Amino acid sequence: MTSTPDLAPADPATLRKPVRALRTASPRKAPRKTSRHPYRAALSTTRARIGLVLVGAVVLAGLLAPLIAGHGPTDQSGLSLAPVGTPGHPLGTDDLGRDLLSRVLYGIRADLGIITIAVPVGAALGCLFALAAAAHPVLDTLVQRIFDLILAFPGLILALAVTAILGPGRLPVVLVIALAEIPAFGRLLRGGILVQREREYVTAARVGGSSGPRVLVRHILPNAADPLIVQVAVSLTVAVFIEGAMSFLGVGVRPPEPTLGSVLSQSMPYLAQAPNFAAGPLITVTALVLGLSLIAEALNREVRR
DSSP states (O other), rough: OOOOOOOOOOOOHHHHHHHHHHHSSSOOSOOOOSOSTTTTTHHHHHHHHHHHHHHHHHHHHHHHHHOOOOTTTTTSOOSSOOTTTTTTTTTTTTTTTTBBBHHHHHHHHHHHHHHHHHHHHHHHHHHHHHHHHHHHHHHHHHHHHHHHHHHHOOHHHHHHHHHHHHHHSSHHHHHHHHHHHHHHHHHHHHHHHHHHHHHHHHHHHHHHHOOOOHIIIIHHHHHSSSHHHHHHHHHHHHHHHHHHHHHHHHHHHHHHOOOOHHHHHHHHHGGTTTTTTHHHHHHHHHHHHHHHEEEEEHHHHHHHH
């Protein structure tokens, strides 16, 4: 009868090695990009640089309006519809003798002040709705219905409804832009969270004992939030159009405070007589929108990479 060789007792330290190796190999955090500045390469392209120059020039002109403008935006002179190059009025004057350069520069300040408040407010509310949707299926359904309700109203109808309740002014414009941007940010972040939830690093973090809120904040959000940077640039472009449309229709900022849309609206009856009346706001809006679009395109390529 063949005898079975005696087995040496296993070393406890040896038995613990695979466990330590498994713990070491298990990813606890989401994979991060190796570059410390992932968007620097995107903004260094030719198109992005052109966009930054255009946006920077418009923003700088608005910030330095008190230094550049030789007159106040509401100061009237005896010159009505003066042409370009008139002494003291480089862009001419409007129908009431107000300096067009001053009104365009101060209109930039007004527009930038509105969109830089409205877009972050809309982004914050949209992200909060997305986080609520990620917390529970019932909240997800409710949030989706809220988004559908907002999107059911065209932008112009929403603007007229808000203005009918609150009256014209800065607050209604900010509110309309913020409401219009909530579904864009909310749906974008919600979709990113749903995609990242299925990744292996999220499963590994949960197996490692991380709680649901910790996994969401520390692992999922940093990777799901990248497209939001692109959406900010896109939303700023949309906000310029919304504010311009509301001011053009007379339901935006109250006169005599100038905005680019209101100056353009006032120039409509005098296009044939004084085309320089509309040139200033048109060129400014075109430069701002084109610059933001080029920046958004460059950032979008980086996010998709």
